[in-house]
Amino acid sequence: MPRRTKEEADITRQTVLRAALAVFSQHGYSATRLEDIAEAARVTRGAIYHHFGGKAELYTDMIIEYSQPIGRIIQQAIDEGGTFEDILKRQFIRMCAALEDDADLRAIQEISVMKTEMMPDLAEGIARKMEGMEHQVQFLMEGFKEAIACGQLRADLDAEEAARAYFASLNGYMLLWLLDQSSFSIKKSAPAAVDMLFKGMLPS
Amino acid sequence: MPRRTKEEADITRQTVLRAALAVFSQHGYSATRLEDIAEAARVTRGAIYHHFGGKAELYTDMIIEYSQPIGRIIQQAIDEGGTFEDILKRQFIRMCAALEDDADLRAIQEISVMKTEMMPDLAEGIARKMEGMEHQVQFLMEGFKEAIACGQLRADLDAEEAARAYFASLNGYMLLWLLDQSSFSIKKSAPAAVDMLFKGMLPS
DNA sequence: ACATTTACATACGTAATAGTATGTAAAAGG
DNA sequence: CCTTTTACATACTATTACGTATGTAAATGT
Numbered sequence: 099m100p101r102r103t104k105e106e107a108d109i110t111r112q113t114v115l116r117a118a119l120a121v122f123s124q125h126g127y128s129a130t131r132l133e134d135i136a137e138a139a140r141v142t143r144g145a146i147y148h149h150f151g152g153k154a155e156l157y158t159d160m161i162i163e164y165s166q167p168i169g170r171i172i173q174q175a176i177d178e179g180g181t182f183e184d185i186l187k188r189q190f191i192r193m194c195a196a197l198e199d200d201a202d203l204r205a206i207q208e209i210s211v212m213k214t215e216m217m218p219d220l221a222e223g224i225a226r227k228m229e230g231m232e233h234q235v236q237f238l239m240e241g242f243k244e245a246i247a248c249g250q251l252r253a254d255l256d257a258e259e260a261a262r263a264y265f266a267s268l269n270g271y272m273l274l275w276l277l278d279q280s281s282f283s284i285k286k287s288a289p290a291a292v293d294m295l296f297k298g299m300l301p302s
Numbered sequence: 303m304p305r306r307t308k309e310e311a312d313i314t315r316q317t318v319l320r321a322a323l324a325v326f327s328q329h330g331y332s333a334t335r336l337e338d339i340a341e342a343a344r345v346t347r348g349a350i351y352h353h354f355g356g357k358a359e360l361y362t363d364m365i366i367e368y369s370q371p372i373g374r375i376i377q378q379a380i381d382e383g384g385t386f387e388d389i390l391k392r393q394f395i396r397m398c399a400a401l402e403d404d405a406d407l408r409a410i411q412e413i414s415v416m417k418t419e420m421m422p423d424l425a426e427g428i429a430r431k432m433e434g435m436e437h438q439v440q441f442l443m444e445g446f447k448e449a450i451a452c453g454q455l456r457a458d459l460d461a462e463e464a465a466r467a468y469f470a471s472l473n474g475y476m477l478l479w480l481l482d483q484s485s486f487s488i489k490k491s492a493p494a495a496v497d498m499l500f501k502g503m504l505p506s
Numbered sequence: 507a508c509a510t511t512t513a514c515a516t517a518c519g520t521a522a523t524a525g526t527a528t529g530t531a532a533a534a535g536g
Numbered sequence: 537c538c539t540t541t542t543a544c545a546t547a548c549t550a551t552t553a554c555g556t557a558t559g560t561a562a563a564t565g566t
Contacts, residue, residue, distance in 0.1 A: 101532040101543050110543085126419035128332035131523065143524090144545050152525075215330030215417045228481065259494050262478060262486070263471070266495075270474020274466060277432070282466070290463050291470075295499075305513050305562040314513085335553060347554090348515050356555075 111149045114139045118160045123205040126213040127157060127220070157214075158223035164206040165230070171196055172234065182245040186238075187292045190268055194288035197272055198279075208276055235265055267295050315353045318343045322364045327409040330417040331361060331424070361418075362427035368410040369431070375400055376438065386449040390442075391496045394472055398492035401476055402483075412480055439465055471499050 102110065117139035121130045132153055136143045150156040175188040196203050216224055238261035245251045251260070271291055275284040306314065321343035325334045336357055340347045354360040379392040400407050420428055442465035449455045455464070475495055479488040 101530085103533065104542085107543060126421050128419060129421045132525095133523080142545050145543075147525075148542090148544055213419050215332055215419055217330045217333045231481070255498070256494065258486070259491060259498065262475070262491070263495055263498055266474030266478045267467070267471050268474070269477060270470030270472070271466070273473065273477070274470045277435070282462070287463060287466070290460065291467055294459075294463065294467055305560085307563065308512085311513060336555095337553075346515050349513075351555075352512090352514060 107149075110139070110141060110145060114141065114146055114149060114156070115160050115163055118156055119164055119202065119205050119209075122157065122160070123209045123213060127209070128215065132156075154219040154223070157220060158226070161206065161210065161223045162226060164202055165227070167196070167200065167203055168193070168206075169230070181250055182241045183250060183296060185241070186264060187289075187296070190264075190292040190295075191288045193268065194272065194275075194291075195285045197275065198283065198285040204276075207272065211273060211276060231265075235261055238264060264295065267291070311353075314343070314345060314349060318345065318350055318353060318360070319364050319367055322360055323368055323406065323409050323413070326361065326364070327413045327417060331413070332419065336360075358423040358427075361424060362430070365410065365414065365427045366430060368406055369434070371400070371404065371407055372397070372410075373434070385454055386445045387454060387500060389445070390468060391493075391500070394468075394496040394499075395492045397472065398476065398479075398495075399489045401479065402487065402489040408480075411476065415477060415480060435469075439469055442468055468499065471495070 114135065117135045121135050121138050124130075125134070132143050132146055135156070136146055139145070146156060150159060171192050172189055175185055175192055178185075178188065180188075197207060198204070210227060214220060239257050242251070242255070242257035242260045242264075246253065246255050246257055246260075271284065271288075275282070318339065321339045325339050325342050328334075329338070336347050336350055339360070340350055343349070350360060354363060375396050376393055379389055379396055382389075382392065384392075401411060402408070414431060418424060443461050446455070446459070446461035446464045446468075450457065450459050450461055450464075475488065475492075479486070
Protein backbone atom coordinates (compact mmCIF):
# COMPACT_ATOMS: atom_id res chain seq x y z
CA MET A 99 0.00 0.00 0.00
CA PRO A 100 1.31 3.42 -0.95
CA ARG A 101 1.86 6.17 1.53
CA ARG A 102 -1.05 8.55 2.03
CA THR A 103 -1.20 12.29 1.44
CA LYS A 104 -1.71 14.69 4.30
CA GLU A 105 -5.42 14.98 3.66
CA GLU A 106 -5.79 11.23 3.46
CA ALA A 107 -3.93 10.95 6.72
CA ASP A 108 -6.44 13.21 8.37
CA ILE A 109 -9.19 11.01 7.03
CA THR A 110 -7.64 7.90 8.55
CA ARG A 111 -7.32 9.79 11.80
CA GLN A 112 -11.02 10.52 11.72
CA THR A 113 -11.71 6.93 10.74
CA VAL A 114 -9.78 5.69 13.74
CA LEU A 115 -11.61 8.12 16.01
CA ARG A 116 -14.95 6.90 14.70
CA ALA A 117 -13.94 3.28 15.06
CA ALA A 118 -12.87 4.01 18.62
CA LEU A 119 -16.28 5.49 19.32
CA ALA A 120 -17.98 2.39 18.01
CA VAL A 121 -15.79 -0.18 19.69
CA PHE A 122 -15.41 1.60 23.04
CA SER A 123 -19.16 2.07 23.24
CA GLN A 124 -19.71 -1.58 22.57
CA HIS A 125 -17.10 -3.22 24.75
CA GLY A 126 -16.11 -0.52 27.22
CA TYR A 127 -12.70 1.01 27.63
CA SER A 128 -10.75 -1.73 29.37
CA ALA A 129 -12.15 -4.59 27.38
CA THR A 130 -11.35 -3.17 23.98
CA ARG A 131 -7.97 -3.86 22.53
CA LEU A 132 -6.29 -1.40 20.24
CA GLU A 133 -6.36 -4.13 17.63
CA ASP A 134 -10.15 -4.21 17.74
CA ILE A 135 -10.22 -0.54 16.91
CA ALA A 136 -7.55 -0.95 14.25
CA GLU A 137 -9.55 -3.73 12.67
CA ALA A 138 -12.75 -1.69 12.70
CA ALA A 139 -10.89 1.20 11.11
CA ARG A 140 -9.26 -1.08 8.53
CA VAL A 141 -5.78 -0.09 9.62
CA THR A 142 -3.11 -1.65 11.80
CA ARG A 143 -2.15 -0.74 15.34
CA GLY A 144 0.81 1.03 13.83
CA ALA A 145 -1.48 3.66 12.38
CA ILE A 146 -3.05 4.24 15.77
CA TYR A 147 0.30 4.66 17.45
CA HIS A 148 1.29 7.03 14.69
CA HIS A 149 -1.72 9.31 15.16
CA PHE A 150 -2.17 8.95 18.91
CA GLY A 151 0.08 8.37 21.85
CA GLY A 152 -1.61 5.20 22.96
CA LYS A 153 -4.86 3.85 24.27
CA ALA A 154 -5.50 6.52 26.88
CA GLU A 155 -4.68 9.37 24.54
CA LEU A 156 -6.88 7.95 21.81
CA TYR A 157 -9.68 7.78 24.35
CA THR A 158 -9.17 11.35 25.47
CA ASP A 159 -9.02 12.66 21.92
CA MET A 160 -12.18 10.76 21.08
CA ILE A 161 -14.02 12.20 24.07
CA ILE A 162 -12.96 15.71 23.13
CA GLU A 163 -13.90 15.23 19.49
CA TYR A 164 -17.35 13.80 20.02
CA SER A 165 -18.27 15.85 23.07
CA GLN A 166 -18.31 19.05 21.09
CA PRO A 167 -21.92 18.73 19.94
CA ILE A 168 -22.98 18.81 23.57
CA GLY A 169 -21.41 22.20 24.07
CA ARG A 170 -23.00 23.42 20.89
CA ILE A 171 -26.46 22.36 22.00
CA ILE A 172 -26.00 24.08 25.34
CA GLN A 173 -24.68 27.24 23.74
CA GLN A 174 -27.30 27.45 21.03
CA ALA A 175 -30.05 27.16 23.61
CA ILE A 176 -28.53 30.19 25.30
CA ASP A 177 -28.10 32.16 22.09
CA GLU A 178 -31.74 31.80 21.17
CA GLY A 179 -32.57 33.98 24.14
CA GLY A 180 -35.72 34.26 26.19
CA THR A 181 -36.05 33.95 29.93
CA PHE A 182 -33.70 31.79 31.95
CA GLU A 183 -36.49 29.27 32.23
CA ASP A 184 -36.88 29.19 28.47
CA ILE A 185 -33.20 28.57 28.04
CA LEU A 186 -33.04 25.75 30.56
CA LYS A 187 -36.11 24.09 29.14
CA ARG A 188 -34.60 24.23 25.69
CA GLN A 189 -31.32 22.82 26.92
CA PHE A 190 -33.10 19.98 28.68
CA ILE A 191 -35.35 19.10 25.79
CA ARG A 192 -32.68 19.42 23.12
CA MET A 193 -30.19 17.33 25.09
CA CYS A 194 -32.73 14.58 25.55
CA ALA A 195 -33.85 14.68 21.95
CA ALA A 196 -30.27 14.63 20.70
CA LEU A 197 -29.52 11.70 22.94
CA GLU A 198 -32.22 9.69 21.24
CA ASP A 199 -31.66 10.99 17.71
CA ASP A 200 -27.91 11.32 17.48
CA ALA A 201 -26.16 7.97 17.66
CA ASP A 202 -22.74 9.58 18.14
CA LEU A 203 -23.85 11.64 21.09
CA ARG A 204 -25.57 8.62 22.57
CA ALA A 205 -22.41 6.58 22.14
CA ILE A 206 -20.25 9.20 23.82
CA GLN A 207 -22.60 9.44 26.76
CA GLU A 208 -22.83 5.68 27.08
CA ILE A 209 -19.08 5.45 27.04
CA SER A 210 -18.38 8.13 29.58
CA VAL A 211 -21.20 7.20 31.93
CA MET A 212 -21.37 3.46 31.74
CA LYS A 213 -18.41 2.16 29.85
CA THR A 214 -15.37 3.64 31.48
CA GLU A 215 -13.96 3.47 34.95
CA MET A 216 -12.24 6.39 36.49
CA MET A 217 -8.64 5.31 36.45
CA PRO A 218 -5.39 7.26 36.47
CA ASP A 219 -4.78 6.67 32.75
CA LEU A 220 -7.90 8.54 31.82
CA ALA A 221 -7.38 11.32 34.30
CA GLU A 222 -7.12 13.95 31.61
CA GLY A 223 -10.16 12.89 29.64
CA ILE A 224 -12.20 12.71 32.82
CA ALA A 225 -10.89 16.04 34.01
CA ARG A 226 -12.14 17.57 30.76
CA LYS A 227 -15.63 16.29 31.34
CA MET A 228 -15.55 17.46 34.93
CA GLU A 229 -14.48 20.92 33.84
CA GLY A 230 -17.37 21.07 31.44
CA MET A 231 -19.70 20.04 34.23
CA GLU A 232 -18.39 22.59 36.68
CA HIS A 233 -18.64 25.27 34.04
CA GLN A 234 -22.24 24.29 33.43
CA VAL A 235 -23.09 24.28 37.13
CA GLN A 236 -21.50 27.70 37.47
CA PHE A 237 -23.58 29.03 34.60
CA LEU A 238 -26.68 27.57 36.20
CA MET A 239 -25.98 29.09 39.59
CA GLU A 240 -25.54 32.57 38.22
CA GLY A 241 -28.60 32.25 36.04
CA PHE A 242 -30.72 31.04 38.90
CA LYS A 243 -29.50 33.83 41.12
CA GLU A 244 -30.58 36.42 38.57
CA ALA A 245 -33.85 34.71 37.77
CA ILE A 246 -34.74 34.54 41.43
CA ALA A 247 -33.82 38.17 41.95
CA CYS A 248 -35.92 39.17 38.95
CA GLY A 249 -38.92 37.39 40.38
CA GLN A 250 -39.01 34.91 37.51
CA LEU A 251 -38.67 32.09 39.98
CA ARG A 252 -39.85 31.49 43.53
CA ALA A 253 -38.29 34.00 45.89
CA ASP A 254 -37.55 31.45 48.59
CA LEU A 255 -35.51 29.33 46.19
CA ASP A 256 -31.82 28.83 46.89
CA ALA A 257 -29.88 29.36 43.68
CA GLU A 258 -27.25 26.82 44.51
CA GLU A 259 -29.80 24.18 45.38
CA ALA A 260 -31.83 24.93 42.29
CA ALA A 261 -28.81 24.64 40.05
CA ARG A 262 -27.96 21.28 41.51
CA ALA A 263 -31.54 20.10 41.25
CA TYR A 264 -31.74 20.99 37.58
CA PHE A 265 -28.39 19.48 36.79
CA ALA A 266 -29.13 16.33 38.77
CA SER A 267 -32.51 15.92 37.13
CA LEU A 268 -31.17 16.23 33.62
CA ASN A 269 -28.29 13.88 34.18
CA GLY A 270 -30.32 11.41 36.20
CA TYR A 271 -32.97 11.44 33.53
CA MET A 272 -30.51 10.77 30.75
CA LEU A 273 -28.81 8.06 32.75
CA LEU A 274 -32.13 6.37 33.47
CA TRP A 275 -32.93 6.26 29.80
CA LEU A 276 -29.47 5.09 28.80
CA LEU A 277 -29.77 2.14 31.14
CA ASP A 278 -32.93 0.91 29.44
CA GLN A 279 -33.58 2.74 26.21
CA SER A 280 -36.61 0.69 25.31
CA SER A 281 -38.48 1.51 28.51
CA PHE A 282 -39.63 4.89 27.25
CA SER A 283 -38.90 7.62 24.72
CA ILE A 284 -36.84 10.29 26.41
CA LYS A 285 -37.39 12.57 23.45
CA LYS A 286 -41.16 12.48 23.93
CA SER A 287 -41.07 12.60 27.71
CA ALA A 288 -38.53 15.36 28.16
CA PRO A 289 -40.91 18.34 27.80
CA ALA A 290 -43.21 16.97 30.49
CA ALA A 291 -40.21 16.22 32.69
CA VAL A 292 -38.77 19.74 32.65
CA ASP A 293 -42.19 21.16 32.97
CA MET A 294 -42.73 19.17 36.14
CA LEU A 295 -39.39 20.33 37.45
CA PHE A 296 -40.22 23.99 36.93
CA LYS A 297 -43.69 23.97 38.29
CA GLY A 298 -42.02 23.61 41.63
CA MET A 299 -39.71 26.49 41.04
CA LEU A 300 -42.12 29.04 39.73
CA PRO A 301 -43.79 31.48 42.10
CA SER A 302 -47.26 30.34 42.87
CA MET B 303 0.36 -21.20 59.17
CA PRO B 304 -2.13 -23.65 60.57
CA ARG B 305 -5.40 -24.38 58.89
CA ARG B 306 -8.34 -22.29 60.08
CA THR B 307 -11.58 -23.42 61.66
CA LYS B 308 -14.87 -22.96 59.89
CA GLU B 309 -15.65 -19.77 61.74
CA GLU B 310 -12.24 -18.36 61.03
CA ALA B 311 -12.74 -19.22 57.38
CA ASP B 312 -15.89 -17.17 57.34
CA ILE B 313 -13.96 -14.30 58.84
CA THR B 314 -11.33 -14.44 56.11
CA ARG B 315 -14.14 -14.50 53.56
CA GLN B 316 -15.53 -11.34 55.05
CA THR B 317 -12.05 -9.87 55.19
CA VAL B 318 -11.55 -10.53 51.50
CA LEU B 319 -14.94 -9.03 50.71
CA ARG B 320 -14.08 -5.91 52.65
CA ALA B 321 -10.67 -5.67 51.03
CA ALA B 322 -12.35 -6.00 47.64
CA LEU B 323 -14.65 -3.13 48.52
CA ALA B 324 -11.71 -0.95 49.44
CA VAL B 325 -9.50 -1.80 46.50
CA PHE B 326 -12.20 -1.86 43.84
CA SER B 327 -13.46 1.50 45.01
CA GLN B 328 -10.01 2.93 44.82
CA HIS B 329 -8.71 1.58 41.54
CA GLY B 330 -11.85 0.46 39.70
CA TYR B 331 -12.72 -3.04 38.62
CA SER B 332 -10.43 -3.59 35.67
CA ALA B 333 -7.38 -1.94 37.14
CA THR B 334 -7.35 -3.94 40.35
CA ARG B 335 -5.51 -7.20 40.39
CA LEU B 336 -6.62 -10.05 42.57
CA GLU B 337 -3.26 -9.78 44.20
CA ASP B 338 -3.97 -6.24 45.32
CA ILE B 339 -7.06 -7.49 47.10
CA ALA B 340 -5.21 -10.47 48.53
CA GLU B 341 -2.53 -8.17 49.83
CA ALA B 342 -5.03 -5.83 51.40
CA ALA B 343 -6.76 -8.79 53.03
CA ARG B 344 -3.46 -10.24 54.25
CA VAL B 345 -4.01 -13.48 52.38
CA THR B 346 -2.81 -14.95 49.10
CA ARG B 347 -4.67 -15.25 45.85
CA GLY B 348 -5.15 -18.89 46.75
CA ALA B 349 -7.52 -17.89 49.50
CA ILE B 350 -9.57 -15.81 47.11
CA TYR B 351 -9.84 -18.60 44.61
CA HIS B 352 -10.85 -20.91 47.41
CA HIS B 353 -13.73 -18.71 48.57
CA PHE B 354 -14.77 -17.26 45.22
CA GLY B 355 -14.79 -18.44 41.66
CA GLY B 356 -12.64 -15.66 40.37
CA LYS B 357 -12.53 -11.93 39.88
CA ALA B 358 -16.00 -11.50 38.43
CA GLU B 359 -17.62 -13.70 41.04
CA LEU B 360 -15.86 -11.91 43.85
CA TYR B 361 -17.15 -8.65 42.44
CA THR B 362 -20.70 -9.93 42.21
CA ASP B 363 -20.63 -11.35 45.72
CA MET B 364 -19.27 -8.07 47.02
CA ILE B 365 -22.00 -6.07 45.30
CA ILE B 366 -24.66 -8.35 46.74
CA GLU B 367 -23.16 -8.24 50.22
CA TYR B 368 -22.74 -4.50 50.50
CA SER B 369 -25.85 -3.50 48.58
CA GLN B 370 -28.12 -4.93 51.23
CA PRO B 371 -28.17 -1.79 53.39
CA ILE B 372 -29.72 0.07 50.47
CA GLY B 373 -32.67 -2.26 50.37
CA ARG B 374 -33.05 -1.96 54.13
CA ILE B 375 -33.14 1.84 54.00
CA ILE B 376 -35.76 1.75 51.26
CA GLN B 377 -37.86 -0.82 53.11
CA GLN B 378 -37.65 0.84 56.49
CA ALA B 379 -38.82 4.11 55.00
CA ILE B 380 -41.86 2.24 53.76
CA ASP B 381 -42.50 0.45 57.03
CA GLU B 382 -42.59 3.66 58.99
CA GLY B 383 -45.77 4.56 57.15
CA GLY B 384 -47.36 7.90 56.46
CA THR B 385 -48.39 9.26 53.10
CA PHE B 386 -46.63 8.27 49.92
CA GLU B 387 -44.98 11.66 49.95
CA ASP B 388 -43.69 11.06 53.46
CA ILE B 389 -42.24 7.73 52.43
CA LEU B 390 -40.48 9.09 49.37
CA LYS B 391 -39.08 12.03 51.26
CA ARG B 392 -37.74 9.71 53.92
CA GLN B 393 -36.20 7.43 51.31
CA PHE B 394 -34.55 10.35 49.56
CA ILE B 395 -33.21 11.94 52.71
CA ARG B 396 -32.06 8.70 54.29
CA MET B 397 -30.31 7.54 51.15
CA CYS B 398 -28.44 10.81 50.85
CA ALA B 399 -27.54 10.87 54.50
CA ALA B 400 -26.36 7.28 54.42
CA LEU B 401 -24.27 8.02 51.36
CA GLU B 402 -22.39 10.67 53.29
CA ASP B 403 -22.25 8.88 56.64
CA ASP B 404 -21.72 5.28 55.63
CA ALA B 405 -18.37 4.73 54.00
CA ASP B 406 -19.32 1.24 52.85
CA LEU B 407 -22.44 2.39 51.09
CA ARG B 408 -20.53 5.24 49.56
CA ALA B 409 -17.88 2.85 48.32
CA ILE B 410 -20.42 0.49 46.78
CA GLN B 411 -22.12 3.33 44.98
CA GLU B 412 -18.86 4.74 43.77
CA ILE B 413 -17.87 1.34 42.47
CA SER B 414 -21.07 0.54 40.67
CA VAL B 415 -21.60 4.01 39.25
CA MET B 416 -18.14 5.24 38.47
CA LYS B 417 -15.70 2.43 38.82
CA THR B 418 -16.99 -0.41 36.73
CA GLU B 419 -17.75 -0.76 33.08
CA MET B 420 -20.61 -2.83 31.88
CA MET B 421 -18.86 -5.83 30.47
CA PRO B 422 -19.99 -9.42 29.88
CA ASP B 423 -18.04 -10.73 32.89
CA LEU B 424 -20.08 -8.64 35.26
CA ALA B 425 -23.39 -9.33 33.57
CA GLU B 426 -24.81 -11.03 36.64
CA GLY B 427 -23.79 -8.39 39.12
CA ILE B 428 -25.12 -5.66 36.87
CA ALA B 429 -28.33 -7.55 36.24
CA ARG B 430 -28.87 -7.66 40.01
CA LYS B 431 -28.59 -3.92 40.30
CA MET B 432 -30.88 -3.43 37.33
CA GLU B 433 -33.47 -5.71 38.86
CA GLY B 434 -33.39 -3.71 42.05
CA MET B 435 -33.85 -0.55 40.05
CA GLU B 436 -36.76 -1.87 38.06
CA HIS B 437 -38.38 -3.10 41.23
CA GLN B 438 -37.98 0.34 42.73
CA VAL B 439 -39.42 2.08 39.67
CA GLN B 440 -42.34 -0.32 39.73
CA PHE B 441 -43.01 0.48 43.37
CA LEU B 442 -42.83 4.17 42.58
CA MET B 443 -45.25 3.97 39.72
CA GLU B 444 -47.87 2.16 41.73
CA GLY B 445 -47.45 4.51 44.64
CA PHE B 446 -47.74 7.57 42.45
CA LYS B 447 -50.83 6.19 40.76
CA GLU B 448 -52.54 5.77 44.12
CA ALA B 449 -51.34 9.07 45.50
CA ILE B 450 -52.60 10.90 42.44
CA ALA B 451 -55.94 9.12 42.61
CA CYS B 452 -56.26 9.96 46.31
CA GLY B 453 -55.70 13.62 45.60
CA GLN B 454 -52.45 13.68 47.56
CA LEU B 455 -50.64 14.86 44.45
CA ARG B 456 -51.55 17.04 41.50
CA ALA B 457 -54.35 15.47 39.49
CA ASP B 458 -52.78 16.23 36.12
CA LEU B 459 -49.62 14.37 37.04
CA ASP B 460 -48.65 11.32 35.02
CA ALA B 461 -47.65 8.53 37.41
CA GLU B 462 -45.06 7.08 35.08
CA GLU B 463 -43.45 10.44 34.48
CA ALA B 464 -43.49 11.27 38.14
CA ALA B 465 -41.85 7.98 39.06
CA ARG B 466 -39.09 8.58 36.59
CA ALA B 467 -38.64 12.15 37.73
CA TYR B 468 -38.24 11.12 41.35
CA PHE B 469 -35.90 8.29 40.53
CA ALA B 470 -33.85 10.41 38.15
CA SER B 471 -33.58 13.20 40.68
CA LEU B 472 -32.41 10.95 43.47
CA ASN B 473 -29.86 9.16 41.36
CA GLY B 474 -28.70 12.27 39.60
CA TYR B 475 -28.34 14.01 42.91
CA MET B 476 -26.28 11.22 44.42
CA LEU B 477 -24.13 10.99 41.32
CA LEU B 478 -23.50 14.71 41.35
CA TRP B 479 -22.30 14.54 44.91
CA LEU B 480 -20.19 11.45 44.33
CA LEU B 481 -18.35 13.21 41.54
CA ASP B 482 -17.26 16.03 43.82
CA GLN B 483 -17.96 15.26 47.43
CA SER B 484 -16.39 18.41 48.74
CA SER B 485 -18.61 20.71 46.70
CA PHE B 486 -21.51 20.46 49.13
CA SER B 487 -23.00 18.32 51.88
CA ILE B 488 -25.62 16.06 50.36
CA LYS B 489 -26.81 15.12 53.80
CA LYS B 490 -27.65 18.72 54.63
CA SER B 491 -29.03 19.60 51.21
CA ALA B 492 -31.20 16.56 50.66
CA PRO B 493 -34.28 17.78 52.58
CA ALA B 494 -34.41 21.00 50.58
CA ALA B 495 -33.89 19.05 47.37
CA VAL B 496 -36.81 16.66 47.86
CA ASP B 497 -38.90 19.47 49.08
CA MET B 498 -38.28 21.39 45.90
CA LEU B 499 -39.12 18.32 43.88
CA PHE B 500 -42.46 17.88 45.60
CA LYS B 501 -43.63 21.42 45.57
CA GLY B 502 -44.15 20.89 41.91
CA MET B 503 -46.11 17.78 42.43
CA LEU B 504 -48.45 18.90 45.15
CA PRO B 505 -51.85 20.24 44.26
CA SER B 506 -51.82 23.97 44.44
C1' DA C 507 -7.54 -43.15 66.07
C1' DC C 508 -7.68 -42.66 61.62
C1' DA C 509 -9.48 -41.09 57.28
C1' DT C 510 -11.11 -37.39 54.97
C1' DT C 511 -11.91 -32.95 53.85
C1' DT C 512 -11.07 -28.14 54.37
C1' DA C 513 -8.59 -23.80 54.13
C1' DC C 514 -5.52 -22.01 52.57
C1' DA C 515 -0.22 -21.13 50.44
C1' DT C 516 3.00 -21.90 46.74
C1' DA C 517 4.39 -22.62 42.25
C1' DC C 518 3.62 -22.97 37.46
C1' DG C 519 1.98 -22.36 32.85
C1' DT C 520 0.13 -19.35 29.59
C1' DA C 521 -2.53 -16.14 26.81
C1' DA C 522 -3.07 -11.59 25.94
C1' DT C 523 -1.77 -7.05 24.89
C1' DA C 524 0.72 -2.84 25.32
C1' DG C 525 4.55 -0.52 23.74
C1' DT C 526 8.56 -0.24 20.72
C1' DA C 527 11.77 -0.85 17.13
C1' DT C 528 12.34 -1.34 12.57
C1' DG C 529 11.01 -1.36 7.68
C1' DT C 530 9.21 0.99 3.52
C1' DA C 531 7.23 3.51 -0.03
C1' DA C 532 5.55 7.52 -1.35
C1' DA C 533 4.60 12.50 -0.51
C1' DA C 534 6.68 17.18 0.62
C1' DG C 535 10.09 20.27 0.22
C1' DG C 536 13.92 22.70 -1.95
C1' DC D 537 15.70 15.38 -9.09
C1' DC D 538 17.30 14.56 -4.91
C1' DT D 539 16.72 14.60 0.12
C1' DT D 540 13.97 14.34 3.97
C1' DT D 541 10.08 13.41 6.30
C1' DT D 542 5.65 11.35 6.75
C1' DA D 543 2.30 7.67 7.17
C1' DC D 544 1.78 3.88 7.98
C1' DA D 545 2.81 -1.79 8.25
C1' DT D 546 5.35 -5.51 10.31
C1' DA D 547 7.87 -7.76 13.70
C1' DC D 548 9.57 -8.17 18.27
C1' DT D 549 9.79 -7.89 23.25
C1' DA D 550 8.30 -7.85 27.81
C1' DT D 551 5.25 -7.76 31.30
C1' DT D 552 1.15 -8.45 33.48
C1' DA D 553 -2.15 -11.14 35.73
C1' DC D 554 -5.39 -14.84 35.34
C1' DG D 555 -6.33 -19.49 36.19
C1' DT D 556 -4.85 -23.95 37.83
C1' DA D 557 -2.29 -27.54 39.69
C1' DT D 558 -0.13 -29.03 43.57
C1' DG D 559 1.28 -29.05 48.42
C1' DT D 560 0.18 -29.18 53.40
C1' DA D 561 -1.27 -28.98 57.97
C1' DA D 562 -4.86 -28.90 60.80
C1' DA D 563 -9.83 -29.33 61.65
C1' DT D 564 -13.72 -32.29 61.20
C1' DG D 565 -16.21 -36.54 60.86
C1' DT D 566 -16.62 -41.43 62.35
